[in-house]
Amino acid sequence: MRAQLAGFAAGILALHLLPSLPPPFTVFVAGLPLAAVLAIGRRWVGLALVLGFGWGVLVAGVRLAERLPAGADVVRDVSGKVVSLPERAADRVRFVLAPDRTPGNAGLPSRIRVDWYRPGGAASPPGDEIGAGERWRFTLRLRPPNAPFNQYGYDAERQFLLAGIGASGVVQKSAAERLTPAAPGSLLAYRADLGDWLERTLPARTSALARALLLGDRSGFDDDDWARYTATGTGHLVAISGLHIGLVAGFGLALCRLLLLALPGVTRRWPALVLATWGGVLLAAAYGVLSGLLLPSRRALVMLLAAALVLGTQRAVRPWQAWWLAFAGVLALDPSAALGAGFWLSFGAVAWLIYGFAAGRGPRQWFAGLAFAQLLLSFGLAPLGIWFFGRISLVGPLVNLLAVPLVGLLALPLMFMALLLHLAGLPADGLLQIASWPLQAFEALLAFAAAPEWAVLPGHAGLPAVLMATAGLLWLFAPRPVPGRGLAVVWLLPLLMPRQDAPDTGDFAATVFDVGQGLAVAVRTPEHLLLYDTGPGDGHGRDWLAAAVAPALRAYGAPPLDLVLVSHGDLDHRGGLETALAFRPATIIGSEPHYAERCTAGRRWVWDGVEFRILHPGPHLPYLGNDSSCVLQVSGRHGRLLLPGDLGLAGEAALLARHDDGDLGAEILVAGHHGSRGSTSPAWLDAVRPALTIISQGRYNRFGFPHHEVLERLAGAGSAVLDTGACGGITLRYDGTQWTARGARTARRWWRAPPPAACRWPVVPGG
Numbered sequence: 001m002r003a004q005l006a007g008f009a010a011g012i013l014a015l016h017l018l019p020s021l022p023p024p025f026t027v028f029v030a031g032l033p034l035a036a037v038l039a040i041g042r043r044w045v046g047l048a049l050v051l052g053f054g055w056g057v058l059v060a061g062v063r064l065a066e067r068l069p070a071g072a073d074v075v076r077d078v079s080g081k082v083v084s085l086p087e088r089a090a091d092r093v094r095f096v097l098a099p100d101r102t103p104g105n106a107g108l109p110s111r112i113r114v115d116w117y118r119p120g121g122a123a124s125p126p127g128d129e130i131g132a133g134e135r136w137r138f139t140l141r142l143r144p145p146n147a148p149f150n151q152y153g154y155d156a157e158r159q160f161l162l163a164g165i166g167a168s169g170v171v172q173k174s175a176a177e178r179l180t181p182a183a184p185g186s187l188l189a190y191r192a193d194l195g196d197w198l199e200r201t202l203p204a205r206t207s208a209l210a211r212a213l214l215l216g217d218r219s220g221f222d223d224d225d226w227a228r229y230t231a232t233g234t235g236h237l238v239a240i241s242g243l244h245i246g247l248v249a250g251f252g253l254a255l256c257r258l259l260l261l262a263l264p265g266v267t268r269r270w271p272a273l274v275l276a277t278w279g280g281v282l283l284a285a286a287y288g289v290l291s292g293l294l295l296p297s298r299r300a301l302v303m304l305l306a307a308a309l310v311l312g313t314q315r316a317v318r319p320w321q322a323w324w325l326a327f328a329g330v331l332a333l334d335p336s337a338a339l340g341a342g343f344w345l346s347f348g349a350v351a352w353l354i355y356g357f358a359a360g361r362g363p364r365q366w367f368a369g370l371a372f373a374q375l376l377l378s379f380g381l382a383p384l385g386i387w388f389f390g391r392i393s394l395v396g397p398l399v400n401l402l403a404v405p406l407v408g409l410l411a412l413p414l415m416f417m418a419l420l421l422h423l424a425g426l427p428a429d430g431l432l433q434i435a436s437w438p439l440q441a442f443e444a445l446l447a448f449a450a451a452p453e454w455a456v457l458p459g460h461a462g463l464p465a466v467l468m469a470t471a472g473l474l475w476l477f478a479p480r481p482v483p484g485r486g487l488a489v490v491w492l493l494p495l496l497m498p499r500q501d502a503p504d505t506g507d508f509a510a511t512v513f514d515v516g517q518g519l520a521v522a523v524r525t526p527e528h529l530l531l532y533d534t535g536p537g538d539g540h541g542r543d544w545l546a547a548a549v550a551p552a553l554r555a556y557g558a559p560p561l562d563l564v565l566v567s568h569g570d571l572d573h574r575g576g577l578e579t580a581l582a583f584r585p586a587t588i589i590g591s592e593p594h595y596a597e598r599c600t601a602g603r604r605w606v607w608d609g610v611e612f613r614i615l616h617p618g619p620h621l622p623y624l625g626n627d628s629s630c631v632l633q634v635s636g637r638h639g640r641l642l643l644p645g646d647l648g649l650a651g652e653a654a655l656l657a658r659h660d661d662g663d664l665g666a667e668i669l670v671a672g673h674h675g676s677r678g679s680t681s682p683a684w685l686d687a688v689r690p691a692l693t694i695i696s697q698g699r700y701n702r703f704g705f706p707h708h709e710v711l712e713r714l715a716g717a718g719s720a721v722l723d724t725g726a727c728g729g730i731t732l733r734y735d736g737t738q739w740t741a742r743g744a745r746t747a748r749r750w751w752r753a754p755p756p757a758a759c760r761w762p763v764v765p766g767g
Contacts, residue, residue: 011052109166133182233396537575545576567645675706
């Protein structure tokens with residue numbers, strides 16, 4: 001049976017390697033006779049493989065059919081039910097809306113993520129009165145699931161797919177009307193009431209953690225919180241996962257065993273252990289429902305159900321058989337689950353524990369066993385951590401040794417008992433406050449452990465390095481008779497080796513990141529790294545740099561950064577500066593007066609044979625906003641890159657007047673002001689003569705960038721054009737014979753919409 005389960009799972013996993021989905025009808029026509037042949041020949045593993053692939057294609061096709069078509073951008077009146085706990089921020093409220101199944105909502109997906117922004121001049125955030133479970137009517141601007149996409153960054157379309165969301169919407173001009181309140185006693189309304197109870201009873205920071213543990217609502221965490229969880233390897237403790245579901249199931253099992261002691265007649269008919277196990281499963285399922293049945297909860301419940309079924313058969317079933325049953329069961333229920341990091345980390349953790357403690361191996365004492373398990377998981381999951389997140393925590397093993405008992409064995413059971421008292425209408429505030437004490441100790445532990453700069457080790461590894469490191473770890477933790485155990489450490493080294501794609505001396509590589517309606521460009525030489533602009537944000541930590549730019553900077557070898565250059569003061573260019581400070585830049589240069597080091601024409605430096613020149617603004621000019629943009633020219637032995645920020649027509653004219661013909665020439669130009677009509681004049685293009693122009697702009701932006709006049713000017717100048725909104729982040733490098741540019745969206749996967757334009761330069765035939 002284990003081989004057949006593995007074959008079924010492999011069939012589903014094979015689907016996720018495809019750039020696009022095959023038509024379901026084609027799979028059915030080709031797969032049905034193949035399945036029949038395999039069944040007649042009793043090739044059960046092959047049959048399971050074919051069935052798994054066909055099932056995956058069917059479910060994935062249904063998911064994709066739920067989405068708005070690529071390129072759709074419409075305004076519609078939509079009525080529906082709020083089916084998530086609203087996430088409130090200073091300037092907006094976000095929630096998931098399930099449209100009513102009415103003729104007026106025809107063609108809409110079953111779930112829409114909605115953002116309701118504060119109207120201009122409003123004193124308080126919009127939608128303060130909106131609640132889970134209520135029905136509303138909105139005028140929404142609807143678009144397909146879409147967000148900035150970069151080679152190493154956050155894949156929003158994958159996350160939308162995992163959450164079952166088929167469109168994103170923005171409330172237009174605060175046009176909203178409540179139709180009906182939440183149904184009395186509904187689960188959504190009750191979850192909202194519990195969240196309010198936690199906020200009333202506990203301090204703000206502790207209540208955010210309690211909401212995450214009890215309700216699966218992590219909207220109360222800010223970027224600093226996530227940075228601490230990452231640095232200490234404790235993110236799994238604040239996401240309802242197998243650990244929490246298992247602890248609640250264990251609590252329920254123990255409680256049922258106590259109750260069964262008073263019911264001896266029941267245990268004469270059914271084994272007490274089986275009854276208590278199912279009692280624990282039911283309590284864990286109730287906890288999962290209360291927490292919103294998020295993907296980690298569903299995955300953990302399937303694993304728990306598989307274990308309970310195995311136990312209920314009262315047959316000797318090996319741990320690996322139960323593992324494969326749960327693995328294949330989760331994929332059968334949701335084939336897209338394998339796209340999430342949590343899927344592999346959860347099943348990887350269980351697999352390592354089975355491997356490490358199989359056949360009676362491992363320490364016998366409970367504390368030594370806990371320490372060994374933590375060591376096993378920290379090392380065993382390190383390759384996956386680097387693969388998915390580009391870093392691992394060095395302090396994680398020790399921190400988790402203390403944090404798991406604090407959260408899992410103290411705080412969570414106490415909070416669950418307080419919750420049961422609250423459900424029964426009994427006083428529970430005191431017990432909840434006692435439960436907050438270990439949570440406060442947990443927060444203090446994280447603040448202390450995350451402080452050292454060496455707490456996190458960055459890394460980057462491809463699939464061969466991850467597989468090699470995993471094989472080395474299997475060797476390292478193998479039974480004692482395996483010889484040469486110490487040599488396994490060598491197999492881990494590829495995880496920590498620096499990237500080998502740095503440019504040669506005298507050359508540079510650059511990435512124009514997709515950060516929406518903003519700009520961020522990384523320029524690399526063999527030994528140095530510069531960041532030109534930091535993308536859009538509010539200047540206080542809410543920005544796109546952490547999700548879109550930071551993963552690439554870590555892959556390039558930062559921190560530290562050698563230089564951050566902020567072209568000018570607009571928030572779409574400097575909004576991520578606070579987040580960039582985490583990369584410890586040696587120097588920060590800006591054109592605004594408050595910078596200690598001003599961006600001034602004439603400044604020049606050389607890194608690894610590559611020359612960097614600041615061409616604008618002049619030393620005596622006042623700050624003029626866009627026209628004071630810091631213009632940077634990068635010159636390598638094979639070509640130039642010109643970065644003009646938001647320089648407008650007046651700034652271009654001033655720069656042209658100060659420089660001789662040919663001095664501004666560059667093979668590659670990043671268009672000024674995101675392709676605005678007020679930049680990129682014909683005279684400017686005559687002087688620069690770019691072979692390629694890159695436009696950094698947000699897809700579906702409200703300004704209509706790039707302007708059609710700019711595109712016409714570029715076409716007349718003979719310049720190829722790529723834009724980040726269509727292509728994702730664009731990587732530039734000299735490949736030994738010519739300059740090449742490639743958008744991140746050319747790496748096709750079936751869950752991502754294909755780019756609407758050619759995203760490679762020079763154009764690859766058939767690409």
